[in-house]
């Protein structure tokens with residue numbers, strides 16, 4: 179073991195003596211490892227953005243909608259009551275009705291996207307509250323004009339998140355004005371692609387849907403889209419079929435595929451399928467380039483063994499054992515691929531941040547931070563040395579097996 | 590004195606078959622520990638071939654070789670490496686220095702394979718290079734040194750690990766007479782320290798430093814004379830000369 183350091187020293191000095199050749203040998207490894215790291219850190223960044231987006235949609239959520247424009251098959255409040263009563267495993271049902279309008283604060287005039295929700299909104303809002311509370315059933319039933327606002331929007335409107343109890347005078351594009359009292363501030367989703375705060379996007383408000391009666395002058399009763407929240411660990415697939423068949427029975431449209439749905443689990447598995455496919459393709463490309471790189475290392479090591487036959491002969495004559503020569507050449511190939519791997523990691527990280535920078539410059543709303551964890555870096559470094567060890571075995575064996583006298587005779 | 594080397598009916602045949610060369614032809618010989626032996630003979634007579642056998646670098650075609658009472662034929666490659674490393678200091682005819690290592694690094698090689706710790710290794714190597722007068726050329730590569738200096742690096746390498754046996758193939762082959770004298774002085778000192786020195790040369794005057802002279806012609810030992818400690822170098826040289834003339838007439 180004390181000799182191990184000596185072999186490393188020999189290997190390093192020989193790599194130094196052949197800088198250009200060693201670098202060219204590393205190229206395959208640099209490209210292979212570099213692309214692995216590049217893709218991984220881009221992938222991590224993008225995944226962060228996607229899961230940030232999906233934070234708005236809690237797991238277990240099912241979106242149910244109808245393809246009907248006549249109104250016959252719209253989902254009514256009675257339908258919703260029936261669903262809650264008859265289908266097991268449903269925690270909450272929600273609908274939402276939006277309207278657009280504007281408001282003026284001392285910070286200026288803002289366009290507003292109002293979003294009327296049921297009292298079950300709290301189960302669907304996944305980011306959680308920063309301050310205050312959600313509106314309750316009583317306020318929903320009474321049509322009390324209270325609202326929730328996002329953290330970033332609160333800052334835009336009032337320059338602070340200490341806005342509980344403040345009022346927002348809302349002028350809808352159509353209908354009567356309403357004065358909303360803020361009861362809660364919601365946290366921003368992390369990494370949101372469309373997270374509030376961009377200057378020209380409308381401010382979002384969430385309030386009891388019954389307030390719309392005041393604005394429009396009539397009561398909301400039919401919806402083309404509703405949201406179901408399954409209880410934890412409930413079987414969303416079976417819940418969905420139950421709900422669909424219940425609605426089909428109530429609207430007498432069995433098997434006509436009028437009610438469609440999408441669940442979070444479906445969306446997630448779609449995204450995962452795509453991500454896995456991309457990962458597979460990239461891994462395959464990287465694996466091929468690593469194998470090609472490894473063969474390149476083997477090739478150069480064979481050339482090196484041939485060139486240094488005499489040196490090997492001298493070493494053996496002076497007492498080097500088979501293992502010593504083996505170790506010397508194996509360290510050399512492992513160090514070459516390890517350095518290649520390290521350079522590749524640097525290139526991969528550099529490339530990923532460059533790509534992220536360009537993307538954020540071209541379209542700021544798509545901005546993301548690429549990231550690689552230290553485990554990946556360590557594993558990749560180990561893996562690249564392993565390639566060197568593997569592809570170095572044959573040349574090293576060839577060197578170690580040379581007979582000293584044969585090797586000494588060669589020039 | 591104990592027996593160091595015992596060779597019986599040793600044969601080395603290159604290219605067996607049509608173009609065969611009997612580089613060693615039925616050689617039998619015994620060398621004791623602590624002897625100073627010169628093997629002399631003309632170019633192509635088989636001296637280097639013999640040295641390769643004695644140094645466990647090559648395997649004879651037939652015959653037996655006992656080193657320290659052990660049959661070399663029964664040893665594995667790694668055991669042979671060990672013997673070369675611990676027992677023998679080689680001075681090769683063609684120096685055999687590694688070109689991209691400095692003089693010091695070349696001298697350190699056998700010590701590395703002997704697991705000598707770095708500091709001790711450095712100390713021994715510097716001492717050895719100093720002994721051959723190269724303390725000011727330690728960081729030079731072989732290509733930056735004269736033939737004589739390279740020869741001395743090779744000698745320093747053989748001495749550094751203080752092996753009990755020195756095998757020197759034409760150690761003065763590339764040196765002027767002054768340097769030759771210095772080298773021969775070192776070899777004599779090694780002999781006086783109790784080491785076994787086997788010197789290969791075609792030069793009778795050089796061979797005269799030894800106490801026993803073995804003459805090889807065409808792979809055969811034709812004479813083996815022990816001059817003992819009593820005679821001076823000049824006397825021995827004269828006798829070798831006469832012996833050589835006698836052989837020439839046979």
Ligand SMILES: Nc1ncnc2c1ncn2[C@@H]1O[C@H](COP(=O)(O)OP(=O)(O)OP(=O)(O)O)[C@@H](O)[C@H]1O
Nearest residue numbers: 603604610612631632633634635636637638639791
């Ligand atoms: N590898 C080899 N293949 C074939 N023949 C060889 C080989 N090595 C040596 N010989 C032959 O064996 C004979 C002895 O060679 P060797 O090198 O032992 O001579 P030498 O006495 O050392 O000569 P010199 O004084 O010139 O060094 C020579 O005739 C040579 O041509």
Ligand SMILES: [Mg+2]
Nearest residue numbers: 636637638682
């Ligand atoms: Mg010779």
